Amino acid sequence: MTPAVLAENINTHYGRSHILRGVSFRVAPGETVSLLGRNGMGKTTLLRTLAGLVRPSSGSIQLNGSDVTSSRASVRSRAGLAIVPEGRGIFPNLTVAENLTFASRANAKGERPWPLERVYSLFPRLSERKHHWGNELSGGEQQMLSIGRALMTSPSIILLDEATEGLAPKLRDEIWSTVKQIAESGIAAIIVDKNLNDLLALADRNTIMAKGEIVFDGTSAALRSDEALIHRHLGV
């Protein structure tokens, strides 16, 4: 089966700083893969490289079977990849409704699994605030907006970078239940998050990054049973 995401031997540099060191990453269609690891280990850089926002120095990337290594981010988006970045990236000078409908389109099969009404029912708060400017929203609402906007591009692959970061527990739970819905809806997902338990429960597969390399790739059961590994790469 053609993988949704296939990255091979990716090396990414920022100037002289060698951030990703020969990373290979694979996601099957509809699979949910977690990307774990402490800060500064390269997780965000990997997601940005997959999305096309950062050029790797070497390596190749395929999305749903087509080679996108030298393609722009806009091409990858149209190929079905959506990113919900760290920092949310919403447009502060557009309204909620304008943000959501900004890049609304059907997928390759002409379907729209996430039309506006569905997004509003997923996030009632956004519906209440549809004419507010983006910069008038709270952090949690901006997070919802960023996710909703991504969903409206009808992606087959979604990258979620710290979607629950900095949110109060109740809001966190709300967003996490949406993340679960998304993961279970058939979209291939790569999720970066801090809450280990929740993530392990949701993910079909888990990967850990340390110092720019993938040091673990396996099931949640396998990871849970290896306490030493968890402490070594995720704890202190």
Next chain:
Amino acid sequence: MLARPRPVVIVILLVLLAYAVALPFFGSAFALKFASRVLITGIFVISLDLLIGVTGMVSFGHALYFGLGAYSLYFISPASSAANAFLAIPFGILLAGAVAAVVGSVVVLTRGFYFIMVTLAFGQMGFSLFFDTKIAGGTDGAYINVRPVFSLGSQQLLNFSDRTAFFYFCLVALVLSYLFLLWLVRTPFGRVLQGIHHNEARMSALGFNTYAYKLASYVIAGAMAGFAGVLFAAIDGYVAPELLGWRESGLAIMMVVLGGAGTLYGPVLGAILYSLVEETLKSASELTAIFSLVMSSTTAKWLGGILANSWSMALGFFLIAAVLAAPKGIAGFIEKYSGEAKRAKPREIKPLAETRERAKAMQLEVENLTRAFGGLVAVNGVSVKFPPNKVHGIIGPNGAGKTTFINVLSGALKPTQGNIRLEGEEIGGQKPHNVARRGLGRSYQRTNVILPFTARENCALAAQAQFPSPFRVSNQWRGHEEDKAVENALKASGIAPERADIRASNLSHGEQRQLEIAMLIASGAKLLLLDEPLAGMGPEETGRVTALLRALAADHTVVLIEHDMDAIFAAADTLTVLVEGKLLAHGTPEEIRNNAAVREAYLGEWGQQ
């Protein structure tokens, strides 16, 4: 840093010089006049290179001073006799310099695009002063009826009406101007200008008053342009408002870039090239001659005629092609063929000699430190002591406030509440360069060294910052102390001697990070605050720099934020754990490892099992 010109370049310059010296013997009167004009333009564009290439200030109004110099000759020249060049030249220089000081005090407050615009604006103001009013003949321009003369009493030493004498005078003037700037750029003052060009923020953080330096550069450049203007007015004895206009300023920038900004000699070559191209394009007969080489004479004549009529269009295309093909100009082209030594492999760091005494470093004490941004409390009541001569690590999950904490300690941010004491002295709320002066040096997540300088030059700059009295042109004063500081810094940071004279841009990532630390040491820091010094490093570099940090503790106190747990557990004497702005734990690595609360902070509910 601006090196002495390479041998190839010196040869080229000497050949040109020889040609110039010989020119009056075989050249026509027209050629002599043309060459004089080129020489004067050379002085004008070299002065602009001081701004653009050396200090990094792109001025679109430099012709203002050139024009002022020219008009000053008109003002000082009596109606029907010669002005005394001994008076006229200094008058022009002073006038231009004074205006540059006044205008500069305002424009130097801006940067980048805005600087371009404000300098353009003032240039246009100058233009309209002479264009719209009748101060000096308005749009018709003004005439200087008799060329200036160098006279002492009744003795005529040099008459500018004498074409040959004037030509040689301009030649000497250009050579002296070039040598002057070449010397200036290599003084401590000039070093700072170059540092400002490449990393103004860093220079400011080191403690230099960048405004004063930039203003000085602007005034010197303006005065020199005024000098060129005086000479220019003496060529034809005619001045017009267009001399101050933006076309002139734009063409000057063109010549600087064509020749190679920042090299000083490049712009002179650019001036020569541009003048020749312009002259050729304007002349139908010359173009025809060139074209006849590749096509029939009738076509050549036709094409030559058209091009000569529309020479400025051809010029436009030529300039576009030149800038696109050779962004570094002629000088860049020449220098490509005399490249730098290849990178040698970095060597193992030698630990400091055991016979060195342990110098007592500084201790840092933080009491109830809080920093809030509106409703968000990034650092919340943190109290911790960092004893001297130890390595202290700060760790914590993302968003824990670690970088904000360091920013407050280094003075980049003011504390909302609480105290910071360095060796007992309160430093909370001080500006970064004052904190740096007290001995607390801070490095950044992204490498912040001055890339075109060598490692040694970077350290020299840092050492110089300890005594930042502006406009130091002498290398002697304090030179010895600074050299010692530089040597010590290079050694202590483990940069191998053979690597010290390589450009920072050619050093490996790890070496660049070491250079960051070296700069802090050279600037006299006794307490080093390092933000993720190991980021982006492979295992070998990590090992090297970690060993370096431990070695540094002999003389300094090292406080660092890191995410590489293996490295920081091995290197640190104590660890401080920050979570959501609060201090969660502080102790030895062993203690922290066994601390349940810390585990939970990293692993969430997982850690509770």
Next chain:
Amino acid sequence: MDLVLIQLLNGVQYGLLIFLAASGLTLVFGIMGVINLSHGSFYMLGAYAALTLTQFTGDIFLSLVLGVPLAFAFGFIIEWLFIRHLYDRDHLQQVLLTFSLILIFNEAQKLLWGSYPHSVPVPGYLQGGVKISAFLTYPYYRIAVAAFCVALALLMVFVIQKTRIGRIIRAGESNREMVEALGIDSRLLFRFVFAAGVALAATAGIVAAPLESVYPGIGEPVLIISFVVVVIGGIGSVKGAFIGAILIGVADALGKVYFPAFSSSVVYALMAAVLIARPGGLFGRAA
């Protein structure tokens, strides 16, 4: 007093015209990050196009209808041929390369239309003017130009606030990267924005043509003043360009009345003052 009134009216009308040119410039600089010195050339070319087109159509507004799409297409081509190579280059190179364009455009203009000044007729139905006092009439055409500029400004507001392309432009102002990441090719966006900027400058040139004679070099003052407006109003802000342009127009007019010898300097002094007080301009992001 009448003189002051006329000057003020002229100043406002001048400011409105400058707004058209400056709005294009601010969008190009704000969204694409490119300093384009040849912007004034498009104003000039618009005026000369008006000259030729009006010889065919006989009416300046008909010339407008023909001229604007032509200008847009021209801008499209120039961006594709040339401007798109500037995005990765530093300001210095952008300044030089677009400065060279000025030389080329100026020469092209001379080849096509010659160096002598020409005049473009005011349409018959707008001849004459409204009586302000016993001795002074204010020309209908100037009022028409002002009204046209205001209408165009309102149209721009509508496009930016209410249309899809306007949303993309606004989004591109605040987060270019995310626009690309959501599937919109920023290269096409840039081409469109640049072409729109050219069209705006050319439009200003066309409607301004009957006001004074058309001669080589009318583009330069427009270029410089447009940059001044952009600096005052804030890079990327159309609202800022509007307010800045009106301010400039009025300041220039008052300068002509009260400081005739230094009237041109008033504008620059104003810019310097704004830069010192508010480095980012009145409505722009911080410098």
